[in-house]
Amino acid sequence: MPPLEQVRTILSETLGVAQLGRERDTPLLGSVPELDSMAVAGVITALEQRFDIEVLDDEINARHFATLGTLSDFVQSKLA
Amino acid sequence: MMDDTVAAAFPFFLDADPGARFCLFHAPLPEHARGAILYVPPFAEELNKCRRMAAMQSRCFAQAGYAVLQLDLYGCGDSDGDFGDARWHIWLNDIEHACRWLREFGYTRPALWGARLGALLALDFACNSPDPPPALILWQPALSGSRYIKQFLRVGTAAQMLAPDGVARAAGIVPSATPLEVAGYTLAPALIQAIVERDAAQRTPPCPVHWLEVDSAGPATSSDTPGATPDLAATAAAVSPSSARQIEQWRTAGVPVSVHAVAGPAFWASAEIVLSSALLDATTTLELP
Numbered sequence: 001m002p003p004l005e006q007v008r009t010i011l012s013e014t015l016g017v018a019q020l021g022r023e024r025d026t027p028l029l030g031s032v033p034e035l036d037s038m039a040v041a042g043v044i045t046a047l048e049q050r051f052d053i054e055v056l057d058d059e060i061n062a063r064h065f066a067t068l069g070t071l072s073d074f075v076q077s078k079l080a
Numbered sequence: 081m082m083d084d085t086v087a088a089a090f091p092f093f094l095d096a097d098p099g100a101r102f103c104l105f106h107a108p109l110p111e112h113a114r115g116a117i118l119y120v121p122p123f124a125e126e127l128n129k130c131r132r133m134a135a136m137q138s139r140c141f142a143q144a145g146y147a148v149l150q151l152d153l154y155g156c157g158d159s160d161g162d163f164g165d166a167r168w169h170i171w172l173n174d175i176e177h178a179c180r181w182l183r184e185f186g187y188t189r190p191a192l193w194g195a196r197l198g199a200l201l202a203l204d205f206a207c208n209s210p211d212p213p214p215a216l217i218l219w220q221p222a223l224s225g226s227r228y229i230k231q232f233l234r235v236g237t238a239a240q241m242l243a244p245d246g247v248a249r250a251a252g253i254v255p256s257a258t259p260l261e262v263a264g265y266t267l268a269p270a271l272i273q274a275i276v277e278r279d280a281a282q283r284t285p286p287c288p289v290h291w292l293e294v295d296s297a298g299p300a301t302s303s304d305t306p307g308a309t310p311d312l313a314a315t316a317a318a319v320s321p322s323s324a325r326q327i328e329q330w331r332t333a334g335v336p337v338s339v340h341a342v343a344g345p346a347f348w349a350s351a352e353i354v355l356s357s358a359l360l361d362a363t364t365t366l367e368l369p
Contacts, residue, residue: 013296016351029242034351037239038263042349044238045231046296052321057237065241 003051003079004072010046011068015039024069029062040065053078086142089135094151096177097170099160103178104135104150106142114145115368116187117217118178120205122196124163124232124265126348127156130195130219133347133355137193140364147187151178164259164266168201168274175205191368195219196348197228200278203285212286214369219292219359220348223280223326229272235263280326288336290366291327293319294356296346317341338366 001009004024012020015034020026028035035043044055053075064074086109093100108114119134121127138148152159153174155166175192182190192213194202199221206212222228260267295317319327319341327337340363344356 009296013345013350013354037235037242039351040238040241041231041234044234046346046349048231049320049322050296057234060234060237060241062241 003075004068006050007047007072007075008068010050011043011071014042014046021068024067024072026068028067028071029065035065047075051075051079086139089138089150094177094181096154096160096174099154101154101160101174101177102152102158103181104138106138106148106150108142108145108147113147115214116147116149116182116190117141117193117368118175118182118190118213119148119150120175120192120194120198120202121150121153121156122198122348123222123228125263126196127152129350129353130348132353133359134195136355137360137363140360144364146368147182147185147190148193149178149182149190162266164268167268167271168204168278171201172205172208175201189214191215191217193217193219194221197222197225197275199223200225200228200275200280203280203283204278206286207283209286215288215290216285217290217292217363217366217368219363220294220346221280221291221323224322225275225278229276232267233260233262236260281329284333285330285335288338288369289330290338290340290363290368291319291323292340292342292359292362293323294344294346294359295319295341296344317343340366 005022008020008022011028012018015032017032017034020032044060047053048055055078064070087107089104089106091102091104094103119138121134122130134150138150141148151174153166154170155161155163179190189211190213192202192206194200194216196219199218200223202216202218203223206216257269259269260272319339327339330337342356342358342362344358345354347354347356
């Protein structure tokens, strides 16, 4: 499963939102009401586990959560 | 007419220290009794998210011939105490009380079934016990206490991110004399410290381990995983890379570890109650002593 799709699956499951868009420009923060602080924390943890990366506290930035694409890019940057 | 199914779970309060613990006992079909299993539950909100799966698994185990005892640890669920008063050493003692209760009913050596951080608690108990359990069953184990606490405290950092200026201030694990309030839970510094100090990498289990994980971003099972796309080039479900490293370390140390990765939803983290029938199947068919 390509990374964007994996990130989408993690979001969909953690937030309990089945009908999340699949495009890069699918908006997240501010558009998905389920994305509260608990959900953000849960998504980050799930991403860490799935991709074997470590997200530092000062990397937790709103711009990474702007869209599905920006979040996927953030994950990719940690994998590089 | 003979009914082949197990009876409903028996709720009761177990005397512990301090206070009592809410317990559920699942009796097996008597003619098939094969031993006992003690459930060591997850931490904070994960306790609630895992309840349904734990109940279903307990019933499956009972149907397969195992007596199962579930308990809410001190300060959790329906047991006595506030979460802010919970301590790791009290929780270890709770496991001891539960084992003693089972012994009174003829179940001398229950296997320990730990879910999430409960897996680390079960491991800690087993490693320090003069009479170790015959097996450890680990569900989606969270075996690095420091990493787990870091993830748990992240809710506070995320809340700052969502604040008007959108900038997270690094939180980290700050040693503090005062309790932390996170996601509605009060964490005593002593409890945080105890968890942060514990890591499976420092422990060698004194018994065989059955390691079970749910892979939620692997191949999708349409009935179990909401929102996932069926992957035509399906790859086998696998444990996480960090889990694989820990398993390898234990195997190198001579510990028998059976590994079971199933595709399904991350039920311990999901906003809605979701189930993994594949995990129930894999767990119920484990070869236990």
